[in-house]
Amino acid sequence: MALTLYSNYLNSAGERVRIALALKGIDYDYVSVGEIGWDAYETINPQRLMPALKIGDQIVPQATAILEYLEETFPEPPLLPTDPVRRAQARGFAQHVVSEMHAIDVIRVRRFLHHELGVAQAGIEHWQRHWFATGFAALEALLARRPTAWPYCFGKTPGWADLHLIPQVAKGLSRFNVDMAPYPLIHDVYKACVDLPAFIAATPRQQPDYPGEVIEPDLQGRSGNNAI
Ligand SMILES: N[C@@H](CCC(=O)N[C@@H](CS)C(=O)NCC(=O)O)C(=O)O
Structure with missing residues (x-):
């Protein structure tokens, strides 16, 4: 198909x-x-x-x-671990990125805060820093509890949790100046993944519509889903 x-x-x-x-x-x-x-x-x-x-x-x-x-x-x-508990943990880890971090850092949320609630640029940056830090702290604590210090989040090969984590870390580092020093385990997984061909192929600069530099969406623009 x-x-x-x-x-x-x-x-x-x-x-x-x-x-x-x-x-x-x-x-x-x-x-x-x-x-x-x-x-x-x-x-x-x-x-x-x-x-x-x-x-x-x-x-x-x-x-x-x-x-x-x-x-x-x-x-x-397989991207999910075979052990059912570990599989659920990988899903829970990934879901934290999806729901507790990404969903509230996207541009349509920031534009809504700015235009509808009057939050100034400094407040928006505070919002971003807060939710990146809260989210990464929780994910770091989850990695610290693993029974084995695998190179990837939940195993010896990259999978479900890693493919959620890495774009969020890359975005934090390259676009939002997030300090990863407090999250050494996350940073280790990031280093293990970032040079793998599959992760490189998925990066912004490898996409056919990459314009030659990252153009950060600004607060003035209009979001795709018309949230603002
Ligand atoms: N929960 C959705 C989130 C999708 C999402 O927010 N995508 C962003 C880009 S990363 C988007 O489409 N933004 C357009 C907008 O904010 O209007 C998913 O995981 O697919």
């Missing part, structure tokens, strides 16, 4: 999916939402959020749903 990923180069939720596609060696077409425009994209994905995966003529929104489809349909190599 033909697969098409709708994403853009900076789309960190899409980066999770791109890592999974690369780890599993799955061929897909890439469509840049920036190039087709948000209104055209809405006809494809009414959620107006990236990424979405087109499978044949069907659309699946939300990175987690896409990752679950890939794991079920292309089981090799």
Whole structure:
């Protein structure tokens, strides 16, 4: 079945999916939402959020749903641990990135805080620092409790938790000046992943719509899902 990923180069939720596609060696077409425009994209994905995966003529929104489809349909190599408890822990770790960090650091939330609630730039930066620090502290504590100091979050090979963690760390380091010194275990996993071909292939600069430099969305712009 033909697969098409709708994403853009900076789309960190899409980066999770791109890592999974690369780890599993799955061929897909890439469509840049920036190039087709948000209104055209809405006809494809009414959620107006990236990424979405087109499978044949069907659309699946939300990175987690896409990752679950890939794991079920292309089981090799497995991204989730085989032990059921460890598998649940990997999912819980990843879900913390998705729900407790990424969901509240995205540009549409920051624009809403700024335009609708009158939060100035310094306040927005405070918000970002607070939620990155709270989130990474919790993830660091989870890594510290592992029974084995695996090179990756939950095993000897990169998987589900890693592909969620790395785009969030990369974004924190390159775009939000997050100090990773308090999180040495996270930083070790980051170092183990960041030079792997699948993780490199998924980075913003490797995407067809990378404009040559990262253009940080500013507070004045309009978000894709019209949150503001
Ligand atoms: N829960 C969604 C989050 C998707 C999401 O927020 N994507 C961002 C880019 S990383 C987006 O589409 N932003 C457009 C906007 O904020 O309007 C997922 O994991 O797929």
